[in-house]
Amino acid sequence: MWNHTDDARDVVVVTGAGGMGTAVARRLGSGRTLVLADASREQLDRVVDALRAEGYDARGVLTDVSDRASVEKLARTAADAGRLTAVVHTAGVSAATASVRTILDVDLLGTVYVIEAFEKVAVRGTSLVCVASMAGHMASISAKDESDLATAPAAELLALDPVTALGDDAVAAYILAKRANLVRVQAAALAWSRRGARVNSISPGVIATAMAKAEADGESGEHMLKMIDACGAGRPGTPGEIADAVAFLTGPQAQYITGTDLLVDGGQAAWLHRHMRHG
Numbered sequence: 001m002w003n004h005t006d007d008a009r010d011v012v013v014v015t016g017a018g019g020m021g022t023a024v025a026r027r028l029g030s031g032r033t034l035v036l037a038d039a040s041r042e043q044l045d046r047v048v049d050a051l052r053a054e055g056y057d058a059r060g061v062l063t064d065v066s067d068r069a070s071v072e073k074l075a076r077t078a079a080d081a082g083r084l085t086a087v088v089h090t091a092g093v094s095a096a097t098a099s100v101r102t103i104l105d106v107d108l109l110g111t112v113y114v115i116e117a118f119e120k121v122a123v124r125g126t127s128l129v130c131v132a133s134m135a136g137h138m139a140s141i142s143a144k145d146e147s148d149l150a151t152a153p154a155a156e157l158l159a160l161d162p163v164t165a166l167g168d169d170a171v172a173a174y175i176l177a178k179r180a181n182l183v184r185v186q187a188a189a190l191a192w193s194r195r196g197a198r199v200n201s202i203s204p205g206v207i208a209t210a211m212a213k214a215e216a217d218g219e220s221g222e223h224m225l226k227m228i229d230a231c232g233a234g235r236p237g238t239p240g241e242i243a244d245a246v247a248f249l250t251g252p253q254a255q256y257i258t259g260t261d262l263l264v265d266g267g268q269a270a271w272l273h274r275h276m277r278h279g
């Protein structure tokens with residue numbers, strides 16, 4: 001398709017070529033080398049082809065984020081492609097379609113692998129954003145369990161008490177995995193700062209993507225749609241609104257923001273905390 005001749009380019013990595021990942025790629029990718037990663041060859045090829053047709057210098061790297069070696073290969077490939085400016089981790093699964101084990105492997109361990117693999121190749125100015133979830137703000141776990149989730153080596157995470165207590169409750173697994181994303185990001189900030197790099201998370205509420213559609217069509221769909229109305233938002237968020245938040249967190253106006261989470265949920269978590277339970 002188009003020729004991209006400048007080989008001293010800034011590199012943007014996006015894991016997950018789904019609804020959010022594609023919007024983020026479009027928002028951040030102009031004039032940069034875009035490295036997209038997804039476990040689905042079909043999805044990856046479709047999105048990379050569409051982006052290339054729109055003039056983006058996009059390339060796909062088939063990656064299973066639940067496989068540490070696969071994530072490390074992605075990090076090396078991206079670092080070799082130029083100056084790593086932004087890494088946006090959107091690959092994930094939800095309780096509507098995935099088992100407890102898959103949620104733990106992809107959403108919990110996958111995020112740990114991304115934080116650790118990209119820390120090794122981060123340079124001054126690299127900014128990582130992990131997409132967690134508003135669900136992570138709903139977890140009620142002890143300070144000790146949370147601290148263990150934040151700092152335990154990846155190989156020990158699945159043996160922690162709050163994880164073994166999940167049984168076959170996929171919703172609880174999703175909530176716990178997303179809580180773990182938030183505290184892993186917090187815990188990682190120091191190492192990233194020492195490299196002159198930043199790491200943050202974004203917690204979306206219901207965002208209109210294939211994942212949210214599967215939720216809406218599933219068992220908890222009615223509850224989810226009622227919540228969108230009750231919390232005052234009146235609509236799901238758009239992938240573009242997540243891309244805007246990512247652009248802010250990876251951009252020059254967020255240089256002093258690291259180790260924290262940005263809720264982009266139309267007020268859903270605020271409503272759940274302050275109105276649904278106490279109102």
Ligand SMILES: NC(=O)c1ccc[n+]([C@@H]2O[C@H](COP(=O)([O-])OP(=O)(O)OC[C@H]3O[C@@H](n4cnc5c(N)ncnc54)[C@H](O)[C@@H]3O)[C@@H](O)[C@H]2O)c1
Binds near residue numbers: 110203
């Ligand atoms: N859509 C929502 O309402 C919503 C709300 C809160 C949080 N989130 C989170 O946002 C992130 C992005 O979700 P989305 O809405 O774009 O979903 P999506 O289903 O549109 O995209 C997810 C992508 O991740 C890929 N993927 C799944 N497992 C993978 C693996 N092991 N390795 C690599 N890629 C894998 C899928 O192939 C898919 O392309 C997820 O982490 C999700 O949990 C979504």
